Amino acid sequence: MPDWLFKIADIALTLFLVYLVLFVVRDRVAVRLMRGFLLLVLAHQLAALYGLPYLSALLDKLILVSAVGIATLYQSQVRRILEKLGRGEFIDLLTPSEARGINPENEVLDRIVDSVKDLSQSRTGALILIETTSTPIDQKDFLRPGVPIDAEVSKELLKSIFYDKNPLHDGAVLIRDTRVIAARILFHLSEKTGFRQLGTRHLAARSVTAQLDNCVCVIVSEETGSISLAKRGELNRPLTSSELRELLADYFKSGDRESVTTSLSDFSRRLKSQGKDLLTSLAHLKLPFIKKD
Structure with a gap:
């Protein structure tokens, strides 16, 4: 040849x-x-x-x-x-990887949004990471994988996790399908110049969604109670609870990934x-x- x-x-x-x-x-x-x-x-x-x-x-x-x-x-x-x-x-x-996540017609989405609304009104800081594909996030990608929970998503569970006297409140929770997988998760923080002006939770949300392509992250500010949504390193804020639900519903319904x-x-x-x-x-x-x- x-x-x-x-x-x-x-x-x-x-x-x-x-x-x-x-x-x-x-x-x-x-x-x-x-x-x-x-x-x-x-x-x-x-x-x-x-x-x-x-x-x-x-x-x-x-x-x-x-x-x-x-x-x-x-x-x-x-x-x-x-x-x-x-x-x-x-x-x-x-x-x-097949598209996956929360069915917009499922009440789980309402539970998440309702808990975020209450957390926002009480100015309780929160960080909620939601998986969006059938390939689960490898928790080795996190700075600290957190404490296993493996419980059904509920408004009361999310509010209790982020209650400031709860030892699990400092960090993020991971939601896969209809279950809370873990709490008190810590993410690697990005060194990008554009991220440095953000608070810790917003910085963590932008960092993890910029690193991982199969998730979105909901943030509640402890200082102002404002609601934000991070996707692929970009923040959409401030949002009302209804706007958050519409964004999440449209996202999971249309598969706009x-x-x-x-x-x-x-x-x-x-x-x-x-x-x-x-x-x-x-x-x-x-x-x-x-x-x-």
Whole structure:
């Protein structure tokens, strides 16, 4: 087989692996990161091809640092990929996470909103993290996983957890489906400049929703009693209890999770188009690494 076919196969397998990682991570930021990473790899190959040793060496180190940075940023997803590969669950890697969360017609949503309304009126600080997909949040992603609760969501339970004399009030609660999974959870706080002007609860909410793509976070300010909703690192505030319910209901009803499916489809179409252009160019240009028999 001609050497240039091996080169093309190498490129195709690399792109496939990149696409697989993006499919598993399913994060919009990851799409942009991998695009930048691929550009670095391409620039490195071109520098090596045209005999630019210093630039090639610099890009080589930059690629290594970038790979470590991406792996650190998405350590939970990387861990999940490696675990599934280790168990031989290759099909599961290509199975998208099903949308899940609170049924907007279910009274659980009313219980959450009613408790938030009461907490707001009494100016009791609260932080409620709600999962939105069938893939559960790995509590190893938290600074402290908190105290297991595993109880049905109720207005009384949420109000009692955040009562300032309750030892569990300091931190967040995690809601999965219709159950409170844990309380007194602590999140890693972001160092982003735009986040530093926020209070601790709002900072924690923006940080965790910026890090994790499958959740939303409801915040009640202890100082003002204002209600906020964080999603993908963005805050929507101040909200009334009715506005909060409408946002949550619309979110879970419409599945408005800004999935990266469109981004991935667009990414794959571009790769396909650019791949065809590359093959066409290789067929007409006599590049150094192509040796015809």
